[in-house]
Amino acid sequence: MGKSIVLLSGGMDSLVTAAIAKEECEELYFLHVNYGQRTEVRELRSFRKIKDIFKPKDVLIADISYLTQIGGSSLTDENIEIKDFQNANEIPNTYVPFRNTHMIAIAVSWAEIIGADKIYIGAVEEDSSGYPDCREKYFKALQKAVNEGTKKETLIELVTPIIHLRKAEIIKLGATFGAPFDLSWSCYRNNDIACGKCDSCVLRVNAFKEAGLKDPIPYEVEQNW
Amino acid sequence: MGKSIVLLSGGMDSLVTAAIAKEECEELYFLHVNYGQRTEVRELRSFRKIKDIFKPKDVLIADISYLTQIGGSSLTDENIEIKDFQNANEIPNTYVPFRNTHMIAIAVSWAEIIGADKIYIGAVEEDSSGYPDCREKYFKALQKAVNEGTKKETLIELVTPIIHLRKAEIIKLGATFGAPFDLSWSCYRNNDIACGKCDSCVLRVNAFKEAGLKDPIPYEVEQNW
Numbered sequence: 001m002g003k004s005i006v007l008l009s010g011g012m013d014s015l016v017t018a019a020i021a022k023e024e025c026e027e028l029y030f031l032h033v034n035y036g037q038r039t040e041v042r043e044l045r046s047f048r049k050i051k052d053i054f055k056p057k058d059v060l061i062a063d064i065s066y067l068t069q070i071g072g073s074s075l076t077d078e079n080i081e082i083k084d085f086q087n088a089n090e091i092p093n094t095y096v097p098f099r100n101t102h103m104i105a106i107a108v109s110w111a112e113i114i115g116a117d118k119i120y121i122g123a124v125e126e127d128s129s130g131y132p133d134c135r136e137k138y139f140k141a142l143q144k145a146v147n148e149g150t151k152k153e154t155l156i157e158l159v160t161p162i163i164h165l166r167k168a169e170i171i172k173l174g175a176t177f178g179a180p181f182d183l184s185w186s187c188y189r190n191n192d193i194a195c196g197k198c199d200s201c202v203l204r205v206n207a208f209k210e211a212g213l214k215d216p217i218p219y220e221v222e223q224n225w
Numbered sequence: 226m227g228k229s230i231v232l233l234s235g236g237m238d239s240l241v242t243a244a245i246a247k248e249e250c251e252e253l254y255f256l257h258v259n260y261g262q263r264t265e266v267r268e269l270r271s272f273r274k275i276k277d278i279f280k281p282k283d284v285l286i287a288d289i290s291y292l293t294q295i296g297g298s299s300l301t302d303e304n305i306e307i308k309d310f311q312n313a314n315e316i317p318n319t320y321v322p323f324r325n326t327h328m329i330a331i332a333v334s335w336a337e338i339i340g341a342d343k344i345y346i347g348a349v350e351e352d353s354s355g356y357p358d359c360r361e362k363y364f365k366a367l368q369k370a371v372n373e374g375t376k377k378e379t380l381i382e383l384v385t386p387i388i389h390l391r392k393a394e395i396i397k398l399g400a401t402f403g404a405p406f407d408l409s410w411s412c413y414r415n416n417d418i419a420c421g422k423c424d425s426c427v428l429r430v431n432a433f434k435e436a437g438l439k440d441p442i443p444y445e446v447e448q449n450w
Binding site: 060062063064066067069070071072091095096097098099100101102105106108109110112113132133135137138140141142144145146147148149150151152 | 285287295297320322331357362365369370371
């Protein structure tokens with residue numbers, strides 16, 4: 001049991017991961033990271049609303065907007081267009097290189113100071129956009145770096161409970177926990193009404209349909225649930 | 226050859242590492258990270274002066290002052306006293322958990338965008354304060370996470386050229402390159418005249434003495450060079 005940190009972007013994967021952590025853990029700590037993405041304000045709002053429901057012991061909101069100085073991703077560089085979903089094999093331009101490592105490094109530093117022994121991360125491997133830092137192989141390698149890069153007596157486990165689930169399974173699982181999907185936000189483009197066309201929206205909409213559930217958030221394009 | 230990123234704090238280890246990189250690499254990129262440490266302003270000044278001499282192709286100055294929100298280290302929390310050097314076996318309270326991972330994650334993201342294939346890091350393992358994220362075992366583990374967490378075609382090597390050198394050897398090596406030690410800054414406490422008593426100062430002063438050289442920076446306590 002003990003203290004556990006949850007990485008909570010405010011998207012549906014991290015929401016369900018938080019719900020799982022709430023079942024499994026004694027004391028929750030929520031970490032939210034602003035990285036200068038287009039929907040930063042909207043995601044932060046989702047985080048705050050979800051936090052108000054889960055009532056973690058403490059929260060940390062960290063800013064890594066230096067990622068906009070690096071750019072090179074359509075999420076962090078306004079000059080690069082976010083494309084509509086394409087069922088291609090290549091990694092889309094929404095890829096933000098090594099993003100998860102930045103967030104997990106913050107969680108590890110925080111964990112070592114407060115004495116947390118678990119970090120929950122809502123990464124999804126197969127049923128996603130193919131980002132390399134969402135694969136189990138990456139998390140296993142990073143786990144070793146965490147072990148070697150912290151004090152001898154520090155034991156911090158990276159927990160990825162939904163990494164091999166399909167998106168529809170994640171939604172069904174979340175529904176069994178009563179996860180407040182209406183508070184979550186996935187759209188890469190918009191801050192008010194989800195576009196329904198970007199990678200993140202299409203993966204979400206299709207998953208809700210496959211799960212046989214209606215997504216409670218508003219979409220620009222009317223959906224047939 | 227190609228593009229290489231150097232992590233340059235402005236301390237003597239990263240200065241010598243930059244000098245080595247300048248010998249070995251074609252095109253240099255310098256990364257400096259402010260993390261809310263007490264001597265942030267002084268280190269940044271050192272970085273800028275060293276940068277003006279080495280003339281890298283580009284620089285990135287990133288802010289990760291969220292580490293002050295986490296605190297728990299005397300470098301990032303003003304309420305924790307920086308102690309004078311003690312020849313103890315335990316890790317001193319200047320330890321900032323997992324700090325190197327934050328910095329290297331920034332370098333990796335930048336490297337993948339600009340197409341750099343080497344990241345130079347001036348970590349020192351034995352002759353240092355015993356920080357776990359300065360050990361070769363840590364860098365080897367992190368290297369695997371970098372390989373797994375970036376695109377298949379991306380190859381980024383973490384290079385730690387001085388990791389097994391003693392501090393005196395680092396100074397001698399830097400001297401052969403004409404490294405401008407007068408521009409570097411190591412003191413954990415002060416921004417103008419080095420205290421001469423903190424871990425970082427004592428390691429530096431002793432190393433200059435062992436190398437038979439005079440440290441060109443000013444100290445509060447007069448030194449017998």
